[in-house]
Amino acid sequence: MRCNGINKKKVIIIGSGLAALTVAERLCQHCHVIILTKSNKDHSNSIKAQGGIAASVSQTDHWKIHYQDTMMAGCFYNNQMAVNVLVEKGPLYINKLMEQGLEFDRDRNGDLLLGKEGAHQKRRILHAGGDATGKVVMNFMKKQIDGKVTIIEHEVVLDLVIENNTCIGVITSNSHEQLTTYYADHIVLATGGCGGLYQVTSNDPSVVGDGLAMAYRAGASLSDLEFIQFHPTMLYLNNRNYGLVSEAVRGEGAILVNDVGKLVMKDTHPLKDLAPRDVVARAIQTEMTNGKTVFLDISMIENFSMKFPTISSLCEQANIDVDTGLIPVAPGAHFLMGGVVTNQVGETTVDGLYAIGEVACTGVHGANRLASNSLLEGIVFSNLLADQILLTPTDVSVYRKTNAMDKKTYTPVGPLPNLAEIQEVMQIHVGIERTKQGLLDAKSWIEQYDFRSYRDALINNYTPIQIRTVNMLTTCWLIITSALKRTESRGAHYRNDYPLINDHEWRNKQIIRKRLETEPRKMTGVGQ
Numbered sequence: 001m002r003c004n005g006i007n008k009k010k011v012i013i014i015g016s017g018l019a020a021l022t023v024a025e026r027l028c029q030h031c032h033v034i035i036l037t038k039s040n041k042d043h044s045n046s047i048k049a050q051g052g053i054a055a056s057v058s059q060t061d062h063w064k065i066h067y068q069d070t071m072m073a074g075c076f077y078n079n080q081m082a083v084n085v086l087v088e089k090g091p092l093y094i095n096k097l098m099e100q101g102l103e104f105d106r107d108r109n110g111d112l113l114l115g116k117e118g119a120h121q122k123r124r125i126l127h128a129g130g131d132a133t134g135k136v137v138m139n140f141m142k143k144q145i146d147g148k149v150t151i152i153e154h155e156v157v158l159d160l161v162i163e164n165n166t167c168i169g170v171i172t173s174n175s176h177e178q179l180t181t182y183y184a185d186h187i188v189l190a191t192g193g194c195g196g197l198y199q200v201t202s203n204d205p206s207v208v209g210d211g212l213a214m215a216y217r218a219g220a221s222l223s224d225l226e227f228i229q230f231h232p233t234m235l236y237l238n239n240r241n242y243g244l245v246s247e248a249v250r251g252e253g254a255i256l257v258n259d260v261g262k263l264v265m266k267d268t269h270p271l272k273d274l275a276p277r278d279v280v281a282r283a284i285q286t287e288m289t290n291g292k293t294v295f296l297d298i299s300m301i302e303n304f305s306m307k308f309p310t311i312s313s314l315c316e317q318a319n320i321d322v323d324t325g326l327i328p329v330a331p332g333a334h335f336l337m338g339g340v341v342t343n344q345v346g347e348t349t350v351d352g353l354y355a356i357g358e359v360a361c362t363g364v365h366g367a368n369r370l371a372s373n374s375l376l377e378g379i380v381f382s383n384l385l386a387d388q389i390l391l392t393p394t395d396v397s398v399y400r401k402t403n404a405m406d407k408k409t410y411t412p413v414g415p416l417p418n419l420a421e422i423q424e425v426m427q428i429h430v431g432i433e434r435t436k437q438g439l440l441d442a443k444s445w446i447e448q449y450d451f452r453s454y455r456d457a458l459i460n461n462y463t464p465i466q467i468r469t470v471n472m473l474t475t476c477w478l479i480i481t482s483a484l485k486r487t488e489s490r491g492a493h494y495r496n497d498y499p500l501i502n503d504h505e506w507r508n509k510q511i512i513r514k515r516l517e518t519e520p521r522k523m524t525g526v527g528q
Contacts, residue, residue, distance in 0.1 A: 074366020367491025
């Protein structure tokens with residue numbers, strides 16, 4: 001492989017979640033790998049994941065059934081080939097991890113304890129530490145790369161260095177606002193989604209769409225940004241969000257009720273409380289709009305605290321006694337189905353730039369992600385990207401690190417909004433239910449600020465803190481523009497001015513994906 005030898009290929013990975021660590025682990029024996037993360041390396045959505053990893057590892061299951069469930073949850077908007085790759089290769093990579101020593105929860109006989117979640121026909125969710133799967137898997141992966149990968153924390157990537165439609169490096173800022181330019185043969189975006197742009201979210205606060213904004217300025221194609229999944233059950237009390245209540249709780253029998261005892265999902269969907277997430281989230285939102293409080297009734301789950309220690313800890317923080325059997329919940333921004341357009345090996349439309357994990361759009365999730373497919377996506381497509389980089393016969397570049405001036409003089413720029421203001425606009429106008437007028441109002445509010453600048457002007461005129469705000473505004477504008485373009489309600493994108501269509505009709509309208517992707521769906525370039 002070209003990565004062997006003294007002159008190793010240089011790979012920069014932006015982000016420190018599961019997708020980032022997976023590709024780093026595969027490459028570190030052959031390449032010089034650097035992980036850049038804007039906060040602590042443990043600040044990622046992956047480490048917060050509770051539910052588990054979906055994979056057809058049981059003898060009573062099959063990847064073709066997993067395929068059907070993924071397509072159904074995605075409203076048949078999925079890229080069928082990408083789904084096929086995900087569910088067929090998933091068990092292979094999971095088994096490899098277990099062979100390396102990753103331990104999932106098992107029963108007394110040593111058999112895997114497989115959970116069931118919404119829209120799954122089979123029990124296929126592998127979990128570890130009860131409801132601490134993300135933490136267990138991430139700690140395992142960190143051990144695999146310990147001492148083999150350079151991890152630089154609190155180094156904010158401000159922008160990508162592009163020459164002739166090729167990404168050759170990144171510009172960063174550290175905690176002292178010192179600018180540094182790193183060059184490498186391959187630049188990998190693993191920055192996650194954009195849930196932090198909303199008031200109520202399951203995401204780490206650092207996840208606000210930076211990778212999407214940088215890729216957009218670099219000229220990469222983006223798609224499906226209107227599809228933002230809201231998890232139905234965040235622990236929400238007195239206008240405060242305490243964290244995610246895993247769908248695995250409903251998989252064990254918990255049901256949604258309102259404050260007068262009505263069963264929220266009884267007549268809403270054939271799968272009731274295990275319906276796809278978009279359906280459950282809208283049902284809860286409707287109850288809340290009508291002035292009701294919604295609870296997750298867990299009274300039928302024995303030994304709840306033992307089965308769900310993480311959630312029990314959240315309840316303790318909120319002064320909720322789980323023995324009462326009721327946990328107050330509300331929907332929160334959870335997962336972005338769209339992102340930077342890639343093929344199945346992570347290549348974007350910009351040479352040398354790759355994207356994996358939530359920031360990428362392979363089309364595997366369609367209009368609505370199937371529960372517990374996200375960690376699986378990070379594992380499968382990161383392995384495929386690693387294979388691609390190892391086999392790519394590129395010339396080894398000269399690795400350079402250029403420090404800019406310690407103190408930089410910035411040209412004054414106009415005022416920018418704060419995070420709370422951005423979150424309020426997104427929550428009100430670009431949330432679970434959307435209207436044309438609301439989207440237009442949000443777009444008008446965003447466009448009053450000067451954020452659509454060319455890269456050189458951005459770096460030269462804005463402080464690093466301002467650039468982060470510019471990234472948020474850019475991502476918000478992209479999401480809103482996408483939501484205005486999609487004049488239909490499908491999956492996680494629900495517009496009050498367009499009716500929903502049932503699953504059978506989606507089967508007959510799969511051509512819509514092709515049509516929208518070949519029309520002005522991929523927004524590229526600056527300021528378009």
